[in-house]
Amino acid sequence: MLLEGTVVADADTVIDDGAVVVEGDRIAAVGDRSELAERYPDRERRRYDVLAPGIVGGHVHSVQSLGRGIADDTALLDWLFEYVLPMEADLDADGMRIAAELGYAELIESGVTTVIDHLSVRHADEAFEAASRIGIRGRIGKVLMDKDAPDGLAEDTDAALAESERLIEEYHGANDGRIGYALTPRFAVSCTEACLRGVRELADAHDGVRIHTHASENRDEIAQVEADTGMRNIHWLDEVGLTGEDVVLAHCVWTDESEREVLAETGTHVTYCPSSNMKLASGVAPIPDYLDRGINVALGNDGPPCNNTLDPFTEMRQASLLQKVEDLDPTTLPARTVFEMATVNGATAAGFEGVGRLEPGWKADVVGLRTDLTRATPIHDVLSHLVFAAHGDDVAFTMVDGEVLYEDGDHVAVDADRIRREADEYEVSVAD
Structure with missing residues (x-):
């Protein structure tokens, strides 16, 4: 297949009249359209206004998709323990399937081709199966909660770890490698030391398995961890082995100098979720400082109950604007960095x-966007347009591993009308 359009290969490379050639699950060539059309004359040709790498959702809760809007205007710990966790506890296997399908379908049609997904305690198989059906690339994991968890989510430590290992053996590397496992303890407040240390042991025992959890999102959370352990959050996670190159920590809004040194020294990854942090009034994560220290920072939407949308383009815009306001500096976190x-x-x-790039030999994860919109006229800088003006609704084409999953408003692999209908009909538990 030969895809034509303005190619944004990465943050530094834009080809105005370009093309991307796909062979199997890989990109064979990227370059000038006329040159590649001549070199590959027999390829099926499709044209989109802008071609870009698939977006990566660095922290998402697909299973919370059925709770969109149930807990607006609520503080984080109340939001979690009074609304979101009861909703998760009430989901049966069918609800988990519907929620995961709904979340993954929204992501695919919004240009997200890869996701780091923090599920729930029960029925994780349903989400893994949904991800494989829909075709998204995912680093996915069952939540562990063996402390201060509500009814329906509380687990025995050994049972939680054993279930995680079963899921690793069943799904890690599934769907031709599109699915990878992430061990996902909810956060330090709801996990015992034995659970957290057990997570590290499991990750070390299984090649390629990663760890994904929440950290330092809210000052009340930090105070609770310090009361329980005598340490600040990042130091506690480091003590039990939950830092390192294989660890992704969502949020990290409230960290001190010593904690940031730990993140940098251990190569721990951070995911920035600006819309969620704003809506829950958690604060502003010190993203420029993290980047200056060489900490790898990803971007995520979090869950629909604290964001209401999984649109990654909206999140890119919010990511930059929030930091500019925080620093009172319009040069902070420019479009290139956010992309x-x-x-x-x-x-x-x-x-x-x-x-993550459109580059020969890399995976053929490609999105195509339309720009025949008043909002997209004129475009002086396509990277600026993608970060500050584009919407998920502009996505007209989504490909993962060379497989077309979404085109011109239609999902190829699944019946989106059926998913939306089932989601509307499913009754979720909502607090009074």
């Missing part, structure tokens, strides 16, 4: 090689 966070940085955090 890297949403693509190659996210892929690095997820542990997928050859993902």
